[in-house]
Amino acid sequence: MRTIGIANHKGGVGKTTTAVNLAAGLARAGFRTLLVDVDAQAHATFWFAEDPADIDFDLQDVISNGVPIEKAILNTRIQGLDLLPATLALAPLETELVSMTRREDRIARALADVETSYDFAVLDLPPSLSLVTLAALAAATDVIAPVSATKLAVGGLGAFLSWTDDFRGEGVITAPLLGILVTMVDSRTRVSREVLDALRDSDLPLFEAAIPRRVAAEDQVGGRLVVGDDEANPDLAAAYQAFVNEVIARMGVTRG
Template structure:
């Protein structure tokens, strides 16, 4: 079966897309799923979790624009089942470059085509905008995870993002199934957090049951390049992301069965 391409997306910044991508990719790899983490954000936050010394030689820009072979761009990580397709600041130029490229919505799909059968899943960390690269990554996705922080603007943003993705769906650019919306930075002691959770649960938006707590330790995990399951990882964050990973796996398996029936 070809790899399930899961895009982690939201046009709002700081909602935990990169941390979620890294934790999900690490969690899937630890569960034995051969996983490729594709960093599509020029901020390269996901990359830095596995390459703290910033010594990326080839990145997504080289792959898409310079046609550098995947074998040169993809790197192994310290986790057995996890590989990384890194980003650097150069990826910021891709948005501009894509505008002039033929069949630009397909560039990510075409670039990753040769390794479709080498992985069980490909996790794509997207940047916080609605630019061409995000559209190309979304158009290549089979499924979608939308993290949103437990704030008023986060609540508003997630509805906006889902509406925008519906427009892409109607334009036949997006085909991905929404795996779910993941509430992040949740603080049970604040009323805003509790209100946002209750409001999302009462809506018809498909949520993950796992909720990611707001923890000061998140910053330390990023600084130390610690992922779930590592010694020194914050237990609350690790447990929440582990529960989320299991939900993703179950939903992917269910979807693949349904799609299989439809395509049979």
């Protein structure tokens, strides 16, 4: 199993939208995929849980309460895609981790039980530089950082990358940065073009695919639409499909 952490400590940069589309795209490409919602806001969960009232357990139960991970995992409407959901109960995990031994290993150890059941796990991370984020990044074999095409987001990206590099230096994070995905690109605005050009001129591993800013993105949330759905916005779907294809190519995996 390859475990992809979708991470950036800044909120609102497209992490969750990217995680749900990547997970759906990988499943639809034939890979057995587990989407893991590591954010107590539970937005990724909302996308795929048929009825949130049906959720009995989440990652916090697995890590803190000894619930077997298989009991927490739900099927989704997409064949080959399962969900380890989040609920508000995930919020105390941060403080619970503090008093645990080998706290950075806890998410990796939870996922180890389904290591052979999936080709990919896609982790939707919270917008924080926290223990939960660190434990999720420590579980990852690859990291993808979405960044919105705004000056502030790009400024914050450097801080995030150097934070992860510190933990790579300590051996806590071993996953390389697979790539940076630029989201919410508005090609009509100068700032968007400038940001994209600056990133392309940098030596950061940018994905060639970039996600356009579309008002329809909000409807996709309400309609719970992802790449591959007939009703999905064609521009967003095409951009996310190109991104999924690049991820598959960069990881050098063959279709399941």
